[in-house]
Amino acid sequence: MSGNDITRMDPVGRWEPDAAGRLAQAALELYAERGFEQTTVLDIAERAGVTERTFFRHFADKREVLFDRSNTLQEGVVAAIAAAPADLPPLEVVGTAMEQAGVFLDDRRTYALQRSAAIAANPSLQERELLKMAHLAAAVTAALRARGVPAPAAGVAAQAGVAVFRLAFERWVFNPASVPFASCVRDTLAELRALAAPPPAS
Amino acid sequence: MSGNDITRMDPVGRWEPDAAGRLAQAALELYAERGFEQTTVLDIAERAGVTERTFFRHFADKREVLFDRSNTLQEGVVAAIAAAPADLPPLEVVGTAMEQAGVFLDDRRTYALQRSAAIAANPSLQERELLKMAHLAAAVTAALRARGVPAPAAGVAAQAGVAVFRLAFERWVFNPASVPFASCVRDTLAELRALAAPPPAS
DNA sequence: TAGCCTGATGACAGTTACTGACATCAAGAC
DNA sequence: GTCTTGATGTCAGTAACTGTCATCAGGCTA
Numbered sequence: 305m306s307g308n309d310i311t312r313m314d315p316v317g318r319w320e321p322d323a324a325g326r327l328a329q330a331a332l333e334l335y336a337e338r339g340f341e342q343t344t345v346l347d348i349a350e351r352a353g354v355t356e357r358t359f360f361r362h363f364a365d366k367r368e369v370l371f372d373r374s375n376t377l378q379e380g381v382v383a384a385i386a387a388a389p390a391d392l393p394p395l396e397v398v399g400t401a402m403e404q405a406g407v408f409l410d411d412r413r414t415y416a417l418q419r420s421a422a423i424a425a426n427p428s429l430q431e432r433e434l435l436k437m438a439h440l441a442a443a444v445t446a447a448l449r450a451r452g453v454p455a456p457a458a459g460v461a462a463q464a465g466v467a468v469f470r471l472a473f474e475r476w477v478f479n480p481a482s483v484p485f486a487s488c489v490r491d492t493l494a495e496l497r498a499l500a501a502p503p504p505a506s
Numbered sequence: 507m508s509g510n511d512i513t514r515m516d517p518v519g520r521w522e523p524d525a526a527g528r529l530a531q532a533a534l535e536l537y538a539e540r541g542f543e544q545t546t547v548l549d550i551a552e553r554a555g556v557t558e559r560t561f562f563r564h565f566a567d568k569r570e571v572l573f574d575r576s577n578t579l580q581e582g583v584v585a586a587i588a589a590a591p592a593d594l595p596p597l598e599v600v601g602t603a604m605e606q607a608g609v610f611l612d613d614r615r616t617y618a619l620q621r622s623a624a625i626a627a628n629p630s631l632q633e634r635e636l637l638k639m640a641h642l643a644a645a646v647t648a649a650l651r652a653r654g655v656p657a658p659a660a661g662v663a664a665q666a667g668v669a670v671f672r673l674a675f676e677r678w679v680f681n682p683a684s685v686p687f688a689s690c691v692r693d694t695l696a697e698l699r700a701l702a703a704p705p706p707a708s
Numbered sequence: 709t710a711g712c713c714t715g716a717t718g719a720c721a722g723t724t725a726c727t728g729a730c731a732t733c734a735a736g737a738c
Numbered sequence: 739g740t741c742t743t744g745a746t747g748t749c750a751g752t753a754a755c756t757g758t759c760a761t762c763a764g765g766c767t768a
Contacts (some may be wrong), residue, residue: 323538323745333705338632343725343726344725345725346654346724354747355748356725356726357727357748357749358745358747360726360745361746364727365725366725366726386589395701396704421610430637430640431637432633434633434636434640435629435632435633439638456694456697457697457700457701459676460669460673460694460697460701461701463667464698464701464702465541466669467669468662468665470665471607471661471662471665473660482612492658494660495659496666498659498665499595499596499659499702500698500703501702501703503701524715525716547753547754548753555715556717556718557718559718560716560717562755562756563717566755568755695767
C-alpha cells in the first residue's frame with residue numbers, strides 16, 4: 305500500500321490518500337462494521353469512490369487488502385537472522401530475530417489490533433494469515449540454512465520459532481497493559497525451553 | 507464420506523459407491539489430472555454422474571471434498587491425550603498421542619500421498635490444510651487443559667506438538683522407504699529437544 | 709393395495725468474486 | 739501542442755456458491 309504519499313495533500317494540509325489507501329481504509333472499516341462476508345467488493349469500492357474493477361487492480365482479492373504489507377515482517381526477520389552472531393544457537397537466532405522484527409508491532413498497535421480482530425472473526429482471513437505464517441517458516445528455514453544450520457535442525461527451529469511468534473502475538477494482543485512484543489517472545493520461548501528441556505525418563 | 511456402504515453392491519459384487527463417494531473419487535482424479543484450479547465443480551459432478559447442485563449438497567465447497575474425514579486425526583489425538591498416563595509431561599503426552607493417531611496414515615499411505623500431492627500443488631488447498639492444523643492445535647490445547655496442564659504451558663505444548671506433526675508428516679511423505687509415521691514423530695521430537703534443551707549462555 | 713412421508717436429486721434463477729479487453733482521460737515529456 | 743503513459747471506467751463473461759421448488763423412488767401405515 306503506497307497510501308502514505310507525501311506528494312498529495314488537500315488544501316487544508318491533510319493527506320489525500322490514493323485509491324489503494326482509500327480502499328484499504330474503507331475495507332478495514334467495513335469489515336469491522338458488518339463483517340468480512342457481509343461486505344461486498346462493490347461496497348468497498350463505493351466507499352473509496354472508485355469502481356469494483358479498480359479494487360482488483362490494486363488488490364489480488366477481497367482478503368489481500370488486509371495482507372498488503374505482510375512482507376515487512378518476513379523481510380525483517382530474515383534480515384535479523386542473517387545479521388545474528390555466528391555462534392548463536394539456531395533457536396536463539398530465531399527468537400532474537402522475532403523480537404527485533406516485531407518492534408514495528410509496538411508502534412502500530414492500534415492498527416495491529418483492528419486487523420487482528422477482523423482476522424479472528426473470519427475463517428477465510430484466518431487461512432490467509434496461516435499461509436503467511438507458513439511462508440514465514442519457509443523463509444526462516446532458508447535463512448538458517450544459509451547460516452550453515454543443517455536441514456533437519458533448520459526446519460525444526462523455524463517451525464518452533466513461528467509457533468513461538470504465534471503464541472507471543474496472541475499474548476501481546478490480549479494483554480491490556482501494552483507489554484512490549486519482545487518480552488512476549490522471550491516469555492514464550494522460555495516456556496518452550498522449560499517444556500522441551502527435561503528429556504523423557506525412558 | 508459415507509461411500510463405503512456395505513448395503514449396496516452391483517450384480518458382480520463390487521462396491522457401488524453413493525454420490526458422495528463418486529464425487530470424492532472424481533475430484534481426486536481430476537485434481538491430479540489437470541490441477542485444482544483447472545477443474546470446475548461441473549467437471550466433477552459430470553464425472554460422478556450428478557448435477558453441480560448435488561455436489562454442494564455433499565460438500566460445503568470445492569476444497570472440502572479433500573477434507574472430509576479430516577476429523578479422524580483430531581479425534582484420535584484428543585482421545586490419546588485423554589488416555590495418557592497422568593504423570594507424563596505435556597510435550598511427551600502430545601508426542602505419543604501424535605504417534606498413536608498417526609498410525610492410520612501408515613495404513614492409507616497411497617491415499618495420503620495422492621491427497622498430499624494435490625494439496626501441495628495449490629495454495630488454496632494449503633490454506634485449508636493449515637486451518638485444519640490450527641484447529642488441531644486448539645483441540646490439543648483444550649485436551650491438555652482438561653488434564654490440568656496450566657494455560658500457557660498447554661498452548662506452547664500444543665503448538666510445538668503440531669509443529670512436530672507437520673515436520674514428521676513431511677518427512678514421512680518424502681521418505682522413499684516407507685518409514686512408520688511414529689518413528690518420524692519420535693525423530694522430530696528428539697530434534698526439537700536437542701535444539702531447545704541447552705539454555706542460552708546468557 | 710392405496711396413500712403418505714421422507715430423503716435425495718434435478719432444475720432454475722440469482723448473487724458475488726474475479727478476469728480480460730477496450731475506451732477514456734489527465735499529467736508530464738518532448 | 740502533440741504524444742505517451744498510467745490510472746481508471748465500462749462492459750461482457752466465467753465460475754463458485756445459495757435458495758427455492760418440483761420430482762421421484764422407497765419404505766411405512768392403514
